[in-house]
Amino acid sequence: MSMTNTKPEKVYDEALTEQLREYIKRTGIAQSAVAKKIGYSDTTTSQYLNRKYPGDVEKFENNLREFLRQEAEADASRKQAATYQLDESYKPTTISENVYQHIRYAQINRALVMLHGDAGAGKTEAATQYRRNNPSSTVYISLHPSTAGLAGVGALLCEELGLPLSGGSSQMWMNIRRQLRGTNKVVIVDEAQLLKRASLDELRILPDEDKISGTAGNGVVLIGNSELYERVKRGKVTSQTYTRIALQHSYSTAKLTMEDIRLLFPMFAGEDKREELRLIASICRSQHSIRAAKSAVENAIYNGDISYNGLRAAASGTSVGRI
Numbered sequence: 001m002s003m004t005n006t007k008p009e010k011v012y013d014e015a016l017t018e019q020l021r022e023y024i025k026r027t028g029i030a031q032s033a034v035a036k037k038i039g040y041s042d043t044t045t046s047q048y049l050n051r052k053y054p055g056d057v058e059k060f061e062n063n064l065r066e067f068l069r070q071e072a073e074a075d076a077s078r079k080q081a082a083t084y085q086l087d088e089s090y091k092p093t094t095i096s097e098n099v100y101q102h103i104r105y106a107q108i109n110r111a112l113v114m115l116h117g118d119a120g121a122g123k124t125e126a127a128t129q130y131r132r133n134n135p136s137s138t139v140y141i142s143l144h145p146s147t148a149g150l151a152g153v154g155a156l157l158c159e160e161l162g163l164p165l166s167g168g169s170s171q172m173w174m175n176i177r178r179q180l181r182g183t184n185k186v187v188i189v190d191e192a193q194l195l196k197r198a199s200l201d202e203l204r205i206l207p208d209e210d211k212i213s214g215t216a217g218n219g220v221v222l223i224g225n226s227e228l229y230e231r232v233k234r235g236k237v238t239s240q241t242y243t244r245i246a247l248q249h250s251y252s253t254a255k256l257t258m259e260d261i262r263l264l265f266p267m268f269a270g271e272d273k274r275e276e277l278r279l280i281a282s283i284c285r286s287q288h289s290i291r292a293a294k295s296a297v298e299n300a301i302y303n304g305d306i307s308y309n310g311l312r313a314a315a316s317g318t319s320v321g322r323i
Contacts, residue, residue, distance in 0.1 A: 010057050017049060019068055038067045059153045077302065083269045084301050088238035090129040091122075093260040095251050099126035099223075102249060107137065107186035112207050112244045113219070116193075116226045117251030120289025123223050127188050139180075140188045150193035150202065157187070173202050180206065186219040193224035193231075204244050226250060254285045264290060265297060267306065288320045296320060 024031055035045035040060065047053040048060055090096070099115055099122065106113040115123055124142075131138040141156040154172035162247040163175045180187070187206060189195070195203070207217040222228060229248060243266050261281045262269040283293040291317075299314035301308045 010051070010053070012048075012051050012057060013061050016061055016064060016068075017051075020049065020064060023068060023071070039191075079303055080304075081298070084297075084306060086267070086297065087302060090125055090132075091260075091263045093263060094257055095120050095253075095255070095260070096122035096126040096129070098249065099231035100122050100130055102187065102247060103127065103130045103186060103219075103221050105247060106221045107134075107184065108219070109246065110205055110207050110209075110216045110219050111246035113221045114192075114229055114232070114248040115221060115223045115251070116229045116248070118253045118289055118292035118316050119225055120285075121251045121253045121256075122290065123251060124190055127190055127221070127223055131188070134186075137183070137185050138188065139185055140190070142190040143192065143194045145194055148199065148278070149156050149196045150198040153189070153195070153199040153203070177206070180218045182215050183218065186221060188221045188223065190223045193228040195222070195228070204272065207244070207246075253289050256281070256290075258286050260284075265293070267297075276306070276311055279308060279311055283315065283320055286320075289316075292319050 022033075023029075024034055027034075028085060031045060032042040034044045038045065040063070044053065044055070044060070048057070053060060057279050090101075101115055102115055103126070105111065116213070117123070127140060131140045137295075139157065139160045141153070142158060143153070143156075146152060147156055151172070152168045154162075154169050154176065157163075157176050158165050158172050161176065163172070163179060165172065167175075187203070189203065202222050203222070205217075206220050209216055229250070232245070258277070258281060260271060261277060261284055264278070264284070265280050268280060280293050280297065284290050286292075295318045296315040297306065299317055300310045303310060303314055305313070
């Protein structure tokens with residue numbers, strides 16, 4: 001008598017499968033992108049949806065449940081934030097608009113401009129908004145410690161300009177200069193206080209006119225904290241950089257106006273919210289900056305209490321601490 005070994009039939013959670021289909025349809029996110037978020041390949045996810053997954057179905061479904069739960073919680077949080085008018089879009093504050101106009105100046109005049117000051121004042125928001133408004137003529141990069149050297153900055157610019165990352169640093173920078181020459185592009189470098197001397201030297205010559213052809217250079221905007229300007233001013237880098245600065249401006253969160261604060265936090269703009277507005281303004285104008293104020297408000301919204309006392313309690317869980 002012979003016995004045949006048969007594998008047990010895989011059991012799928014039909015309701016969970018439908019939740020995944022509905023999520024993909026509702027969000028419009030590509031299945032491949034959703035699969036990556038879950039931690040699987042597009043092929044594996046297709047096999048699961050078609051009930052043909054050869055692997056551990058229970059493990060896949062546990063990962064899927066965790067993902068969908070987190071997405072539901074994030075969606076609920078976004079809806080709650082919308083109730084309080086927490087808007088992350090660009091706000092034309094006095095600082096961000098000043099930064100925006102100085103970037104325009106650099107582009108029009110093919111100049112080297114240095115914009116520096118307090119972190120969280122709105123410099124990056126202005127730079128990214130400028131890029132959104134001028135996508136074909138703006139080259140924006142943001143540095144990290146690992147990309148602040150000659151090769152790192154060159155690679156970031158090559159990626160933005162669609163140039164090959166080959167031939168070493170000297171070849172990359174030669175290609176960058178050739179690609180930019182004769183265009184009206186402006187190069188914006190964020191977190192520029194991280195720049196090494198060699199990469200700063202390469203950037204400072206981009207605005208120079210070509211002495212042979214007379215072709216104009218390109219505007220360059222260096223954005224960062226004031227450490228960068230102080231390094232240049234004290235001669236910690238070549239003096240040619242300092243003499244090439246056509247315009248520099250320092251920004252302080254202490255100079256934010258009450259109208260700026262209302263613009264950034266419209267949920268506190270009403271007359272009945274004056275106490276809360278003053279509290280948020282005090283955080284924005286301190287060394288903690290707008291970023292910390294937003295964190296405090298987000299915590300307060302999450303806690304369901306954006307009153308004066310609710311904001312104070314929420315701020316204690318941020319870099320602001322007890323206030």
